Amino acid sequence: MNATINHADLLRLRMRAQGLAGSGAGSSAASATKSGSSRLSGPEKIAATASRMLAMQGQDWRSSRWALGVRTPGTTVADVYAAFNEALVVRSWPMRGTIHVVAAEDIGWMQSLTNHRVLAGAPKRRAFLGITDSxxxxxxxxxxxxxxNGRSLDRDELSAVWTEASIEWQSAWRYHMIWWLCQNGLTVFGPQLGDSEPRLVLAEGWIRNPRSLSGEEALAELTTRYAAARGPIRRKDLAWWSGLTLRETDRGLALATEAGRLVPVSLADDADTLWVEPELLESVGQASTTAGWHLLPAFDEHLLGYTNRDAQLSPEHFERIVPGKNGMFLATVVNSGRVVGTWKRGAGKKGPVNLTPFPGERVKPDAVRPEFERWAGFYGFDDIPLSLADPHSKHPVG
Structure with a gap:
């Protein structure tokens, strides 16, 4: 018979798995122990976080930097840049046709496992764009x-190369071609200059120690590590997040369960079975580890890691996170694991950070300030004002 957890347990376990346990704690004690973070350099700590999370949303480059930093205490944005420049992490498309930040050693086997679905639609897309096989x-x-020969290019430089080669390309082709090169494992986004996005490089030679996993071994690895970094997850969470078929999802869960790497649990008043890492489940009943505030970036895995986000976000507030349901997730203010508002930095070097609570929620700048200062310290920002906005207005009130 499955163990049963309640909804408070679900939120606590997800926050621990996400590396967000405790007020401004970043990585949980368990994840820090696993990564041996006390012995690692800053860039290595960033890479350990990326590895533990398996893959993190990366379509918004600026947001993905803090997604790593918020889970890696004591690091700065310079450590994120160094992790890219030292080929410890890369940016690419591991699954679902969505760009993510991934530990460099993992991108190859993940693509080999998931490519059969995302690449299947590529010929139809090229036909629409007018890109012939030749x-x-x-x-x-x-x-x-x-x-x-180790050269790197940004997007503009790559398309300039096509022009120099007398290829009459169209603007809509560039994204598809970069995706195609990365999705097939030929290239990745690796080295980074200034604060710009990582630059395109050949995967071979840049990735020094790629892991070699295939078949059921790869399926079990992806299933286990996804669940270990997200807390209790549902079957449909895994299927959506990975882009795998339901048949593959079920097989992955079966393999991970048979190996003792995941265990099924029941959620009180919920018919769905959830799966969780046994070590994480042992923390049920311990003192709450969700207390405290977080300023999480846009597109953070705290919400995007699941199809059912009710534990973290009241459904009635979803459109405040994704205005117009346009797929653009805003940065969130989180208290004790629950999303209670959004935040945004104003324009300019000294642009204020404006907190916008949901109606009925109380967000006090003084309570958020320690986490705000951790965010500012990560980027090296000085004298950035922190303002509270009226939830019914677009204008800050103090």
Whole structure:
């Protein structure tokens, strides 16, 4: 018979798994122990967080930097940059056709496991864009030649190479071609200059120690590590997050359960079975570890890691996080694991950070300030004002 957890347990376990337990604590004690973080350099700590999370939303480059930092206490944005420049982490498309930040060693086996679904629709997309097979070959060969011998390119530089090669390309082609090169494991976004996005490089040579996993071994690894970094998860969470079929999802859960790497649990008043890492489940009944405030970035895994987010966010507030349901998740103010508002930095070097609580929620700047200062310290910002906005207005009130 499955163990039973309540809804408070679910939230606590998810926060611990996410590395968000405690007020401004970043990585939980358990994850710090696993990564041996006390012995690691700053960039290595960032890479350990990326590895523990398996893959983190990366379409918004600025947000993904703090997603790493908030889970890695004592690091700065310079450590994130160094982790990229030291080839410890990369930015690419591991699954679902969505760009993520991934530990460099993991990107290859993840793509091998998930590519059969995302690549299947590529020919139809190229037909719509007008990219013939011969053009695809020429664009690919030209791109790879330009990246040879350790060279890196940003997006504009890559398309300039096509122009120099007398290829009459169209603007809509660039995203598809970069995706195609990365999705096939030919390239990744690796080195980073200034505060700009990482630059495109050849995967071979940049990734020094790729892991080699395939078949059921890879399926069990993805299933286990996804659940270990998200807390109790549902079958449909895994299927959506990974982009795998329900049949593959069920097999992954069965493999992980048979190996003792995950255990099924029941949620009170809920018919769904959830799966959780046994070590994490042992923390049920311990003192609450969700207390405290967090300023989480846009597109954070705290919400995007699941299909059912009710534990973290009241459904009636969903449109305040994703205005117009346009897929653009805003940065969130979180108290004791629950989303209670949004936050945004104003324009300019000294632009204020404005907190906008949900109606009926109380957000006090003094309570948020320690986490705000941790965010500012991560980026090296000085004298940034912190303001509270009226939830019924777009204007800050103090």
């Amino acid at each position: 053009l695809l070959d020429r664009l690919t060969e030209t791109s790879l030649a330009a990246l040879a």
